[in-house]
Amino acid sequence: MSVTVPAPWSQSRPLPPYRALLAVDAKDFTGLPSVLHAPVSELIPELVDRALEKAELKDLRDAKRFPASTGDGIVFGFDPIHLPYVLWPFLPVLDEILGQYNSSEVGPRIRLRASVHVGPVPDADAPGDGNGTPRNDTHRLLDSRQVKAMLANASEQTTHVVAILSNRVYEDAVIGGYTQLHPDRCTEVPATVDGKNFAQRAWLYVPSPSGNLLSAGVPAREELKEAPSADSADAAVGAPAASATPGVPPAATYHRNSQEVRDGSAALMGGVGGDFNFTGRSTTHRAANQHWGSGDNVSGSKHVGGGAEDDR
Incomplete structure (x- = not known):
């Protein structure tokens, strides 16, 4: 050869x-x-x-x-x-x-x-x-x-x-x-x-x-926007999406997941669609599309409904 x-x-x-x-x-x-x-x-x-x-x-x-x-x-x-x-x-x-x-x-x-x-x-x-x-x-x-x-x-x-x-x-x-x-x-x-x-x-x-x-x-x-594969969705929990424009802060994107909050607070910011279940001392809030400019502080477990398609 x-x-x-x-x-x-x-x-x-x-x-x-x-x-x-x-x-x-x-x-x-x-x-x-x-x-x-x-x-x-x-x-x-x-x-x-x-x-x-x-x-x-x-x-x-x-x-x-x-x-x-x-x-x-x-x-x-x-x-x-x-x-x-x-x-x-x-x-x-x-x-x-x-x-x-x-x-x-x-x-x-x-x-x-x-x-x-x-x-x-x-x-x-x-x-x-x-x-x-x-x-x-x-x-x-x-x-x-x-x-x-x-x-x-x-x-x-x-x-x-x-x-x-x-x-x-x-x-x-x-x-x-x-x-x-x-x-x-x-x-x-x-x-x-x-x-x-x-x-x-x-x-x-x-x-x-x-x-x-x-x-x-x-x-x-x-x-x-990068769409994570199904086997990497869990790894993307709570991770901010890469900024599409230099100098502009990235927006957080959540994909079919829940975020556990035990101590401290979690801030939910940006434009979000779907249903949100806050357990613990908080109640359940249901909405179609909401926008937070400064964020809400919650305790307990925060469940975010909807996948990448719902975020749009």
């Missing part, structure tokens, strides 16, 4: 080179008539290259590492020295290029999700280059329901690209100040993929948010 499979943790070995990774994926590609699949698959790399050229990243355009088509998108690696420029100006320019295309062509509208990540992957001009956990995570981020929901909620007339950045990219390039993309343009989300064991902190960036996103508060909280 010509391929040697290494045994993890059996010995120390050189770390593969760090590579940044960019993946893009077209919205509603599978819903297109079959006759359009091949030409749209060819069009997406062309639009990406056009945006790289306009963003003055010709060197990157010509130096992609392990590029691959995904049918409805593309993925490639590149030297992370270019990473700050991919975040800005490339992503805004890609949005602009798509906007121009969508307004001038009679074909199907092309709207893209993009994910950006960085990490160690093989890159030795050999089969298997680019494969590894960082590449897997790049695709998971691209498929996360948070970035899909954002693009679906946005107006197709205004928002042509929604990007999701891994936390490593955000910390190294954005928080580090190496890119023109300001942290205030990014929104933290708990990136999750339905049916996959994947959950990571990530950051959404919308180059051209449509008015409905702005009026609702980017992002649409109910669409982007």
